[in-house]
Amino acid sequence: MAPKKRKDDSESEELPASEDSDSDFIDSEDEKPKKKAAPKKKAAAAPKKSPAAKKVKTEEGEAKPKAAAKPKPKPAGPTTGPTDNGWNFSGDSVIYKDYGCKPSAKIAGFDFDGTLCVVKSGAQFALGPNDWRLYNGKVAAKLKQYVDDGYRIVIFSNQNSIKSKLDGKAAENVRGRFDGVVGALGVPVTVVAATQKDKYRKPDTGMWAFFSEQLAGGVAPDVSSSFFVGDSIDGGDEGFAQALGLAYRTERQEFGPPDDLGAAPGAGAEAKVTVSAAVPDNAKIVGIFAQLAARLQGVGKGFESRAFKKAGDVLGSYDKPITLASLKAVGxxxxxxxxxxxxxxxxxxTGTTAKLTDPLPGKEDKPAAAPPAPGTNKARDEALAFM
Structure with missing residues (x-):
């Protein structure tokens, strides 16, 4: 009897299912027990970059950090100034004030110093807020007539003594002079003054543009029916008018000759001014020099006026009597x-000088020239070249 065959492994009883029973082939590596993973170490914090390192990275092409946003500029327009009493400023080179004007397309424009008023002391520049006189007795009445005719009176004035110190002593003096003169005129006026040598200073037309945009009350000025009056000592007033196409007249064409500044209104030409002299006997000569300086300043003869004032100051401090015998030393x-x-x-x-009674050497009273066509700058260029 043949022995029974041993069951083949393939015929053995089915084993219970295990994790590996679904695979016919098992990798030997999988048979090894898996090692427990070591805990991950925390990465050390990266050291802070030094400024030098940042610079190197920037040079290698990394994007630069965004710069802090710059503050937006303030919108253009009038800004309340550092004073009360109605005065305002724009930026650091324009001061302005309106004394109750109504809008009008017709502008009667005027310069200030040497046109509406003069320096009462005879000095080259005003010594304080009260150092002024009206140009002559016709000024107030003439401006009142313009207001009655529907014009708006606007003063455009260069006041470079202020510069950027709009709340300084010089600015206080200038504002005081404007307030005093406008009060004496007795009519509504708008004042615009340039305080630095920039686009607002005549003969440049920045003051007119500022007035038109900010102060005209929504009524655009009509150049064809407007005009400007100035003294044109340096060509600035005439150049300003001609650049804008405004009709132009000098102060003498508008108001006639100035009142004699060496005397009070109605007094004779030799009325004395207040002077001081180290030697009392020299006071008369010093006083006459002060009168001459004042008369010449009033008609725009600034160089000659300054020469007489300087000589008068020297003579006033001279500590010896001035006589015919001492003329060589005085000279x-x-x-x-x-x-x-x-x-x-x-x-x-003689006890006097003919220069006190001679006709004032002012500008000739030529008829006002017709205004150039708007946009014509030839005359302005000539004025600037002259300066």
């Missing part, structure tokens, strides 16, 4: 030239 004093010496000699010999 050697700084600031006393041949012209001044001739006046001194005349006063010593």
């Amino acid at each position: 050697a004093l700084p600031g006393v030239g041949k012209g001044s010496l001739a006046v001194i000699k005349e006063v010593l010999e």
Whole structure:
């Protein structure tokens, strides 16, 4: 009897299912017990970059950090200034004030110093807020007539003594002079003053543009029915008017000759001004020099006026009597030239000088020229070249 065959492994009883029973082939590596994973170490914090490192990265091409946003500029327009009493400023080079004007397309524009008023003391520049006089007795009445005719009176004035210090002493003096003169005129006025040498200073037209955009009350000025009056000592007033196409007149064409500044209104030409002299006997000569300086300043003869004022100051501090015998020594004093010496000699010999009664050497009263067509700048260029 043949022995029974042993069951083949393939015929063995089915084993219970296990995790590996679904695979016919098992990788030997899978048979090894898996090692427990070591806990991950925390990465050390990266060191802070030094400024030098940042710079290197930037040079290698990394994007630069965004710069802090710049503050937005303030919108253009009037900004309340540092004063009360109605005065305002725009930026750091324009001061302005309106004294109750009504909008009008017709503008009667005026310069200030040498046109509506003059320096009462005879100095080259005003010594304080009260150092002014109206140009002559016709000014107030003439401006009132313009207001009655529907014009708006606007003063456009260069006031470079203020510069950017709009709340400084010089600005206070200038504002005081404007307030005083406008009060004496007795009519509604708008004042615009340029305080620095920039686009607002005449003959540039920035003040007119500022007025038109900010202060005209929504009524655009009509150039064809407007005009400007100025003294044109340096060509700035005439250049300003011609650049805008405004009709232009000098102060003498508008108001006539100025009142004599060496005397109070209605007094004679030789009325004395207040002076001081180290030697009392020299006071008369010093006073005459002060009168001459004042008269010349009033008609725009600034150079001659300054020469007489300087000589008068020197003579006032001279500590010896001025006589015909001492003329050589007096002529050697700084600031006393041949012209001044001739006046001194005349006063010593006659008690006065013909220069006090001679016609004032002002500008000729030529008829006002017709305004150029708007946009024509030839005359303005000539004025600037002259300056």
